[in-house]
Amino acid sequence: MAAWVLEGDDGHVLVDTGIDTRPARDALKQGALDIGVTPESLRHVVLTHAHIDHYGLAGPVREWSGARLAIHEREEQLALRWVQGWADDRAQVGATFLAGGIPDPLAHALLAASDRIHERYEYYAPDELLRGERGALPGGGGWEWILTPGHSPGHVTVYHPERRLLIAGDHVLPRISPNIGADLYAENPLADYLDSLRRLRGLPVDLVLPSHGEPFTGFAERIDVLLAHHDERNEQTLELIRQPRTAYQVALGLFPELPPDNFLHALREARAHLAYLAGIGAAAREAEGGVERWRAAGSA
Numbered sequence: 163m164a165a166w167v168l169e170g171d172d173g174h175v176l177v178d179t180g181i182d183t184r185p186a187r188d189a190l191k192q193g194a195l196d197i198g199v200t201p202e203s204l205r206h207v208v209l210t211h212a213h214i215d216h217y218g219l220a221g222p223v224r225e226w227s228g229a230r231l232a233i234h235e236r237e238e239q240l241a242l243r244w245v246q247g248w249a250d251d252r253a254q255v256g257a258t259f260l261a262g263g264i265p266d267p268l269a270h271a272l273l274a275a276s277d278r279i280h281e282r283y284e285y286y287a288p289d290e291l292l293r294g295e296r297g298a299l300p301g302g303g304g305w306e307w308i309l310t311p312g313h314s315p316g317h318v319t320v321y322h323p324e325r326r327l328l329i330a331g332d333h334v335l336p337r338i339s340p341n342i343g344a345d346l347y348a349e350n351p352l353a354d355y356l357d358s359l360r361r362l363r364g365l366p367v368d369l370v371l372p373s374h375g376e377p378f379t380g381f382a383e384r385i386d387v388l389l390a391h392h393d394e395r396n397e398q399t400l401e402l403i404r405q406p407r408t409a410y411q412v413a414l415g416l417f418p419e420l421p422p423d424n425f426l427h428a429l430r431e432a433r434a435h436l437a438y439l440a441g442i443g444a445a446a447r448e449a450e451g452g453v454e455r456w457r458a459a460g461s462a
Contacts, residue, residue, distance in 0.1 A: 163217045163375050166320075166329050167192060169195060170301030170383040173205035176229065176366050177320050177329050178373060182218035182282075190219060191226070201227040205299035208292075209233040211314035216373065221286040230289040232300045236316025238288055240285060240347060245285040252277070255346055262429065263408025268444075271403030272426050289388050292318060310362065313340045314354025315348055320360070326368040333358065334384055336375040339391050343430025344437045352438040356392060359385050399435040402426055403445060405454040 168175040176199075180186040194204070204227040209217055211392045212233065218324055224231050235239070241322060242249070255276060259269040271448045292302055310333045320329035332340045348415035367381040378384070395416065402415045413432035415427070420428050436456050438443035448455050 164371070165193075166371055167194065167199055168299075168301070168305055168320075169203060170299075170303040170304055171299065171306075173201050173203045175206040175208060175301035175303065175305070176204060176223065176297065176355075177208050178216040178278075178331070179207060179219035179223050181215045182222065182284075187212040187219060187222060190223070199362060204229045205297075207231050207309065208238065208300060208318075208320065210319065210329070210333075211372065212237040212316040215312060216331070217241065218282070218413070221284060224286070230300065232290040232292060233288045234307075234313070234316035234318050236309075237314060238291060238316070239291070240315060241257075241283070242285055244280060245283050251346055259345065259429075261449070261452060262433070263410040263453050263455075264429070265410075268401075268413070268425070272429070275426055277293070280453040308362070309343055310358040311359060312342055312351055312358050315351070315401050316355070320378070321365065323366070326366050327371065328365065328367045328369075328381065328434055329371045331373050334370060334381070334388065335372050336370070336378040336384070338374075339388055341427050341431060342434050343427060344433040345430050348434075350434075350437045350441050352392065353433040353441055356389065359389060400439060400444060401434070403436075403439075403456045403458045406453055406457040407446065408453060409436060411437060413455065 163180050166177040168177065177330050180190050207220060207223055207229045209220060220231055224294055225308055225389065234408060256269065256273045259272055295309045297307055299307050304322055304324055308321055310319050313332045317331055317333060319331055319333050342352050344351055363382050363385045369377055370381050371377050398416060399412060402412050409429060413428045414437050416432055417428040436445060440447060444459050445456055446459055448457065
């Protein structure tokens with residue numbers, strides 16, 4: 163995961179922090195010192211979103227430097243709920259797994275995996291909330307932030323209009339499609355993601371700095387590839403539900419060779435495509451005996 167350091171108006175700005183592991187702590191601190199970032203010069207930390215590989219070191223970095231922490235208000239609500247609301251949400255998540263047709267042993271394993279994820283989180287109350295859809299980046303330097311929901315509800319990208327640079331976070335990656343998953347915290351994230359992609363497509367960008375992978379050019383062309391990928395995946399999903407299927411069955415159909423460790427992501431992605439198709443009237447959900455099945459609209 164890449165963290166980016168910017169020259170601001172009153173010192174340095176760090177965009178994202180990395181996961182909270184000892185190697186990541188050491189690498190971030192040494193990397194900062196290697197390029198002249200000191201505790202005194204680091205004035206702001208801006209988080210693109212609250213996933214643990216971006217958010218995890220936010221607290222330790224603030225303790226090291228005294229920098230002010232900023233995140234979009236939607237992501238702050240999400241981070242707070244992940245940490246303080248998991249005890250209440252857990253039963254509902256487990257029920258959703260079972261309603262999706264997941265066999266009991268796998269449902270219990272997925273719930274245990276979710277427990278482990280939530281146990282790693284700490285909540286870091288931000289010093290500043292980003293509100294709305296676009297604004298000046300804390301610390302300035304000519305940078306802006308742009309709300310780009312989809313991968314996460316309050317995901318932001320960071321943009322310099324004069325230099326035509328975009329720090330993309332996990333919104334646009336050079337080789338893979340970001341995980342777009344529907345769950346208790348995001349009902350129709352694919353609709354949000356596709357809308358965000360289309361809104362950004364005309365942005366003048368010469369170089370993209372992603373959170374995963376190498377910097378790349380051809381921003382608009384990469385967006386076109388991602389849009390086409392999701393069109394194709396929606397068609398695959400629609401074909402799968404010509405006969406009624408559970409979300410579990412759809413996930414197996416879309417990702418037949420996926421390792422078991424990644425199945426939670428596969429399930430969330432399948433649900434995102436099902437929710438999107440339902441949102442445009444192309445799919446319907448039916449419940450029977452506590453299990454939900456999806457079918458293409460108009461199919462028997």
